[in-house]
Amino acid sequence: MAQTVDYWYNQIITKVNGDEVLSDLDHTSAVADYKLWAYIIAYVAWTIDVLFDFRDANVQDVLATKKPHTEKWYRDLALRFQYGQALIPDTDQYLNVGLDASQIAAQKIITQAAVKENDDGSMRIKVVKLLDGDYAQLSDAEILAFKAYIADTKDAGVRINIDSLPPDALKLVIDIFYDPLVLDGTGARIDGNATTPVNDAIKAYLKALKFNGEFAKTRLSDQLQSVDGVVLVGILSAQSQYGIRPFTEIDERVIPDAGYLRVTDDGFTINYRAYA
Template sequence: MARTIAEIQNEILIEKGKQSSLNGLTDSLSNSKTAIWKLWINIIATAIWVHEKVVEKNALISRPHTLNWYREQALNFHYGMSLDPDSINGMSLIWKDGSYQFDTTDLSEDEIEQAKIIKHCAVSEIDLGTVLKPKKEIEEIFSDYFHNKVGVVFIKVATVKEDKISRIDVPNELFAFKEYIAKIKDAGNQVYITSDQGDNLKLSLNVYIDPLTIYINPKDVEYYQLKSLSRDLNDEEQIKLAAYELALLEEPLDTRNGSLILEKEVFPILDAAKDNLKNIEFNGAFVKTYLVDAVQKATGVKIPILKKVETSWATNPSDDPESLTDVTNIEYFIPNAGYFDMDTLQVEVNYIPYTFYRDKQ
């Protein structure tokens, strides 16, 4: 930020005081506000101030358009405002201080906030070095350059509906946003914009719980234990499991399983898993260890084991959420849409009473 004229004058006066040869400028006459040497200080200070303001403005105008710049512009998009600088009502996109800005002069704070439909945004690009391989022929490089979309800026965006991250599913909203980016982007840059349905996710856990804290119906314990086994079941176990699953058609598992004994509406394990997913930043990675850590802290949990993780892309609501891919062997991954669809989230928990302490008795 440029210094004020007074600040510049003060620094000149401080420097003058360090020069003994200028001590003669302190007599009664020259100490007047209209003394020639003081007028020259004012002129020089004003000239320096003008210079600093020009440099400051040039720095603002020449600000490099980084990936973060694209993100800031996306989050600042105002839906319903014209891209025509001659539009009426002062709601157009105008060129000001070296950048495009929305003129919101006649809008209230609430109206401005409602117009900003982009609530989450992530911007990335593919580096050329990621697709080049040693000893490749030069003619193959350019083919890879375009085929792998190197030089393309990828923008993922989402809005919020009913306190949940959601894709922008109104066609005109996304169309308007793309037009906005096309107008403000750097010349020659290719920009690829997406707003997809959240990815599907299914988690399977074995959780050893404190039976004095978390409710579990005794008739369901053996079923959970059989389901939790990671090894192949023997013939007797397979028969038992098949019998349980057949019986479940008539009498399902107790719906209270996994709830707190003293607060039957609270399911600490399910709540911990959902909170962990909700707290993942947009386009952030799902990390298996973090999920297990979150469940471990839940009330009544003794030993949480993440048995299986399955996921799939979902680009529209008609996609089959059951067509999942097993990604259990991957420690972390980023959802294609940038987030998970909490409405299609499946969390299956085998609740097993923690009774190991009996071995010590």
């Protein structure tokens, strides 16, 4: 970082004052010739300092454009996508002339993105938008525009697979041992404050999971045991499904292929058993 003119001036004056040959110079006059020359030299030194700073910043910018991009860079790139907006030619930036902050935010439809390098060196990008407060896949038109955006901005030679999928399906079979002073045999609160507190807790757990994060049966069980009136939890079965593949039993944990899990319409099998 460049030093100030005063810094260099004081460095020169300190050297002059400490020099045996120059110690007889007039130190009291603010306009002594050597002080004026000292200021000129200090200004030159400051100018060179600033030029070196500019040069260093330029070199860093060049290095940033030349180094290979990381998975995080591609994730950030995906989140910057604006639906319905053209890029500045030969860049990954939008012109956004005449758009205010709220209009730009409305065009940024991708809420979550996850990037992973595959074993063959290609990359996979998963993206979703937010619809009615929950994750949802992009429409055909939206995914087409996003693929064109990635094709225009990715590194040359990098193979990228792009997915925006419906959620992986989840089926659960659970034993709930409940306190009969708080819950009834259907799982509803006796005081009427909630009719399906266990189901609500399961949905809340799934929605709270980080996109492309790990579902774990133990963590789900912990969350359910925090529900008022639930004494013990037994997860008898937890199965997931993606695409048209069959449901498979989850061995404690799974990362959903779509990046998120949701319980199917018939996915809850909850056996309520009073805890004596």
